[in-house]
Amino acid sequence: MDDGYSVQTTAAESAEVGGLDNLQALKDADTFLVADSWGDLKGGADGLFDHDTRILSRFVMTVGLARPSKLSSGVSRDNVFFTAHTTNRPLPPMGGRSAPAGVLHIERRRFVWDRRMFERIRMSNHGIEDVLLPLAFDFGADFADIFQVRGTLREKRGTGHAPTNDGRRVTFRYTGLDAVERTSCLAFSEPPARLTTNRAEFMFSLPMGKSLDLFIECGAEVCATPDVRRWRENAVAARLAMRRRRRRGASLRGPRSPRFNAWLDQSRADIALLTTDLPTGPYPYAGTPWFSTPFGRDGIISAWQMLWLDPSLAKGVLTYLARRQATEISAFQDAQPGKIMHETRGGEMSALHEVPFGLYYGGVDTTCLFVALAGAYARRTGDLDLIRELWPNLVAATEWMRDYGDSNGDGLIDYQRAAETGLSNQGWKDSEDSIFHADGRFPKGPIALLEVQGYAYAAWNAMAELGERLTDGRAKAWHLHAEEVRQLVEERFWMEDQQFYAIALDGDGNPCEAIGSNAGHLLFTGLPTARRAEAVSRRLLGAEFRSGWGIRTLARGQARFNPMSYHNGSVWPHDTSLGVAGMAHYGERDAVAMILGEIYAAASHFNMRLPELFCGFERHAGEGPIAYPVACLPQAWAAGSVFLMLQAALGITIDAFTRTITVNAPTLPDGIERLTVSRLQVGEASVDLAFQRLGDQVVVMPRNRVGDLRIVTTR
Structure with a gap:
């Protein structure tokens, strides 16, 4: 599929502009999020998009002065949650000796629902001492059209307005050449120690054996204050909606x-x-x-x-x-x-x-x-x-x-x-x-x-x-x-x-x-x-x-x-x-x-x-x-x-x-001996069809038939 505004040549040529194979995607309705395997957005092919506009183009987390070491990451089988498990590199000294590498477990867990990204950062101290944990996020919103993100050049753009912040949230605004004002908002459950229009810095005191949670939301509308209740309620709603579709x-x-x-x-x-x-x-x-x-x-x-x-x-x-x-x-x-x-x-x-x-x-x-x-x-x-x-x-x-x-x-x-x-x-x-x-x-x-x-x-x-x-x-x-x-x-x-x-x-x-x-x-x-x-x-x-x-x-x-x-x-x-x-x-x-x-x-x-x-x-x-x-x-x-x-x-x-x-004349691929089709509905009637390999043939056995329905088998 090619709508004429992207490079669709050879794999080798495409790799030069950055592959998509390591990006992780979440979606709900007309909002989708694409991030790298750490969960970061770096302004390439990634971002948080709403109705074909990128409303969050950069969102990079650092622990201390460095990106954390990744342990594992991926999207859940039901496609609702992305989770990245990371650990700290050696932390800079904070009034004493620094925390060694590998004593902190930092879990990023997020989902997309109702036109916004919900994220929970869970920080756990597995060391033998209390830790002062410096955590920072660099962020930005470029409001790029999806075709710009794909490489289409524009001679003119609309007006990007200076972001504003109230100590806990940052609001971005852009007025397009189509006279539509587009906004996005990034909010934190805890007020950062320092918040600018492109960076949030936190200093958490993390006792040994304890955990802390930071909740973050970003969406195309004004942000409410993130908290554990909003996280849980929206996570349940997202998972139930996905279950219904599946x-x-x-x-x-x-x-x-x-x-x-x-x-x-x-x-x-x-x-x-x-x-x-x-x-x-x-x-x-x-x-x-x-x-x-x-x-x-x-x-x-x-x-x-x-x-x-x-x-x-x-x-x-x-x-x-x-x-x-x-x-x-x-x-x-x-x-x-x-x-x-x-x-x-x-x-x-x-x-x-x-x-x-x-x-x-x-x-x-x-x-x-x-x-x-x-x-x-x-x-x-x-x-x-x-x-x-x-x-x-x-x-x-x-x-x-x-x-x-x-x-x-x-x-x-x-x-x-x-x-x-x-x-x-x-x-x-x-x-x-x-x-x-x-x-x-x-x-x-x-x-x-x-x-x-x-x-x-x-x-x-x-x-x-x-x-x-x-x-x-x-x-x-x-x-x-x-x-x-x-x-x-x-x-x-x-x-x-x-x-x-x-x-x-x-x-x-x-x-x-x-x-x-x-x-x-x-x-x-x-x-x-x-x-x-x-x-x-x-x-x-x-x-x-x-x-x-x-x-x-x-x-x-x-x-x-x-x-x-x-x-x-x-x-x-x-x-x-x-x-x-x-x-x-x-x-x-x-x-x-x-x-x-x-x-x-x-x-x-x-x-x-x-x-x-x-x-x-x-x-x-x-x-x-x-x-x-x-x-x-x-x-x-x-x-x-x-x-x-x-x-x-x-x-x-x-x-x-x-x-x-x-x-x-049913058949099955090698290695698959049985297969069941359940709740196959025709009008008001339904049936289960159980297929099983017997010798060199595959036979079908109707089960749980409800209503007026004929099953005809032929060879």
């Missing part, structure tokens, strides 16, 4: 697979962390730090990955996007009537139109995916009331596909940015170098991407199916349109000599014959014939695509192949999951379980949290996958990948209209 929908457990369960738990917790409860319903934000906002494509795919377990995400995504559907033409926003939003931002630069992303529509695939998800949601839930509510939006989306999405009248959805400020490539592989001919040349526009035609095929079919249920007379025409798209793709994208599909057609209608993972998305939509799907699967499972850690975005040996690139040879878990689900659509099961096992192995090396992407180097025994330094972590569609792949491996499809769950 427990939505069905759950998955492998009874004797603690590491596999840890992956499932971490992935579910990451989805919960990134999901914001908006007035329209839950919406999975794309990822931290750069994409902690609603994205159209990412939200749709993340919701689709979770659809079989938790349809509420799809409902929230569809409702939110419908309300932001474009109604007029804007070249700056890449907007046209009926088009579905690509991205929205809330910062100063977006408000001033210095960047087009306040409400931006430059995604060629999002509108088709929106319609296709509506069809999938209806089949999963039977919720025709929502479909009736969204019907005008769905029809408007198909009218965009017909009137604007196909700019040259050849029957295919294409793109070409309307303004230089927009994205040059507008599919999911949206970096500047991701679409090219076999010899590496960049194509002229408008460009018709392979996978987008698959999404369009799925969208027309969804409209035909929904139209029949709603007795809309256009249903038959929509079905014919889907078949026309299928035939065009098979005729114009298929390369017989390669037994594969071209990645795109250029503006002259010539195929871009690069061999990419985009074809896996086409399988996901069910467009190819069975014979061609088999050929595509064979290549995707071959050594040119398979790294041993998943499927590469570009086949090895292709022009522009680089395993350290953003889109041209790296491994994206969500991309792999869609390809795997596509193979399962055509009856492949063993390979699906094999790839799921590879992604599981990769997750094990990333502390059970899959990043946005990682490098596509070949797997070697005894070595782990190589990280991409500026990958977002966590990322919603990376976290959702395990759930879509498990659905594919287990062969589960759900039809709420017939109240049927079909389980077709």
Whole structure:
């Protein structure tokens, strides 16, 4: 994912501007915090952000005259708390001999809730003497827009006002060029011995064997005085809210697979962390730090990955996007009537139109995916009331596909940015170098991407199916349109000599014959014939695509192949999951379980949290996958990948209209002998499905069935 205002080149180049792999993220709603493993903010890619503005850019703790020694740090499994355990270096003499290193335990524990950071510093003296402990914090608030933090230069900025303090708290103010005054406040539970507008100094008397707590809060509004009561009450509220999000929908457990369960738990917790409860319903934000906002494509795919377990995400995504559907033409926003939003931002630069992303529509695939998800949601839930509510939006989306999405009248959805400020490539592989001919040349526009035609095929079919249920007379025409798209793709994208599909057609209608993972998305939509799907699967499972850690975005040996690139040879878990689900659509099961096992192995090396992407180097025994330094972590569609792949491996499809769950030839990855799906709900009915390996087969045993629900097993 790239909105055109960040460096997305090779991993080596990105590392020069500072990697994100050691940063720790917390989030609640539109506020998120990114800090280093000590818990410090240093004004790089880190900070406390509220609505795309950095309201705390520096916050560095020192003990004595030095940074403390780190013992350990990390984010809790439920993603609520960050904790750093540190100890002191030798303290300077304070009226006597200095305290030696390692006698103090200093714990930083924090969470984000209700637009503010809550932090507790707990200082414990394990020495044999009382200690005078000098503790200091250097801080600042630059009110930088998130695009500035990512490297976009601004010719002018607003006015930063002199901070004020009242002996216990410091208030920062900034008036933007958009005439909006933004404030933040940093407050301490104890008045510092010395407080300036950028530094707080404390001197604590810490008896041996005793502990002291210092509470700190920072938020976008005026600070109350921090204390233990506020800490506890807000910590409980934050944890309960996260628990509610994690427990939505069905759950998955492998009874004797603690590491596999840890992956499932971490992935579910990451989805919960990134999901914001908006007035329209839950919406999975794309990822931290750069994409902690609603994205159209990412939200749709993340919701689709979770659809079989938790349809509420799809409902929230569809409702939110419908309300932001474009109604007029804007070249700056890449907007046209009926088009579905690509991205929205809330910062100063977006408000001033210095960047087009306040409400931006430059995604060629999002509108088709929106319609296709509506069809999938209806089949999963039977919720025709929502479909009736969204019907005008769905029809408007198909009218965009017909009137604007196909700019040259050849029957295919294409793109070409309307303004230089927009994205040059507008599919999911949206970096500047991701679409090219076999010899590496960049194509002229408008460009018709392979996978987008698959999404369009799925969208027309969804409209035909929904139209029949709603007795809309256009249903038959929509079905014919889907078949026309299928035939065009098979005729114009298929390369017989390669037994594969071209990645795109250029503006002259010539195929871009690069061999990419985009074809896996086409399988996901069910467009190819069975014979061609088999050929595509064979290549995707071959050594040119398979790294041993998943499927590469570009086949090895292709022009522009680089395993350290953003889109041209790296491994994206969500991309792999869609390809795997596509193979399962055509009856492949063993390979699906094999790839799921590879992604599981990769997750094990990333502390059970899959990043946005990682490098596509070949797997070697005894070595782990190589990280991409500026990958977002966590990322919603990376976290959702395990759930879509498990659905594919287990062969589960759900039809709420017939109240049927079909389980077709289930399989499990090596080492996983049992798996239970609990509280799988279809309408008012529910069931648990217990899968167990018996010999060379995996069998399913329905349990705790409630209500009218059929379970059909096939081989």
